[in-house]
Amino acid sequence: AQSVAQPEDQVNVAEGNPLTVKCTYSVSGNPYLFWYVQYPNRGLQFLLKYITGDNLVKGSYGFEAEFNKSQTSFHLKKPSALVSDSALYFCAVRDRTGGFKTIFGAGTRLFVKA
Amino acid sequence: GAGVSQSPSNKVTEKGKDVELRCDPISGHTALYWYRQSLGQGLEFLIYFQGNSAPDKSGLPSDRFSAERTGGSVSTLTIQRTQQEDSAVYLCASSLREGPENIQYFGAGTRLSVL
Numbered sequence: 418a419q420s421v422a423q424p425e426d427q428v429n430v431a432e433g434n435p436l437t438v439k440c441t442y443s444v445s446g447n448p449y450l451f452w453y454v455q456y457p458n459r460g461l462q463f464l465l466k467y468i469t470g471d472n473l474v475k476g477s478y479g480f481e482a483e484f485n486k487s488q489t490s491f492h493l494k495k496p497s498a499l500v501s502d503s504a505l506y507f508c509a510v511r512d513r514t515g516g517f518k519t520i521f522g523a524g525t526r527l528f529v530k531a
Numbered sequence: 532g533a534g535v536s537q538s539p540s541n542k543v544t545e546k547g548k549d550v551e552l553r554c555d556p557i558s559g560h561t562a563l564y565w566y567r568q569s570l571g572q573g574l575e576f577l578i579y580f581q582g583n584s585a586p587d588k589s590g591l592p593s594d595r596f597s598a599e600r601t602g603g604s605v606s607t608l609t610i611q612r613t614q615q616e617d618s619a620v621y622l623c624a625s626s627l628r629e630g631p632e633n634i635q636y637f638g639a640g641t642r643l644s645v646l
Contacts, residue, residue, distance in 0.1 A: 420628070421573075423573075449632050451634075453637075457638075459639060460534075460535070460622065460637040460638050460639040460640060461574075461622070461624075461635075461637040462637070463634045465635070468632050468635065486538050507573065507574065509574075511632075518578070518579070518587070518589075518590070519564075519576065519635065521566075521573040521574035522573050523572060523573040524573055531539065
């Protein structure tokens, strides 16, 4: 069965510092992996996805994520955090074998302090 | 409209009442999803529609939950005889076509409170 784990409920970072939001997954075969962000009082927005190819994926707002097959991880990163990055981040996985169902992690709340 | 529209944005109801939640997907999007987001939880898949195919209802938590999609566009999620544990934010998403790599576009959600 597919599953996604976001081991940190909350991540605190100072503005200007690098940030990492962790995600590990379990799926049979190779996955499609996604990050979505939810700003306060707004719907989820797509950030980036891994389909195939380069393990380092670049997305919106300066975010990037690294796919690591051996560690079954897809950590979200940004070199320099902004206060406006404070939001709830969700990692998601879909199975390539034809399933449409997207499994989302529980979310990690990111606080960036000025 | 430009995005996925959900209504109402907030719904307060009494235990035992029925509620209907509406989703207008992005025009031209053939795939539509319903999720439930409870406090402190991730998104829980409820149901999926793709074109004229039979919907996948495998995520619906009980037979009190049902959904339909009329004309391949607007969808309604109905919860009968609401219970307090049904309180959550119900999110709708659509995507241009079905494919596991496709991006989902989410509405702002309906916050349901069952008293």
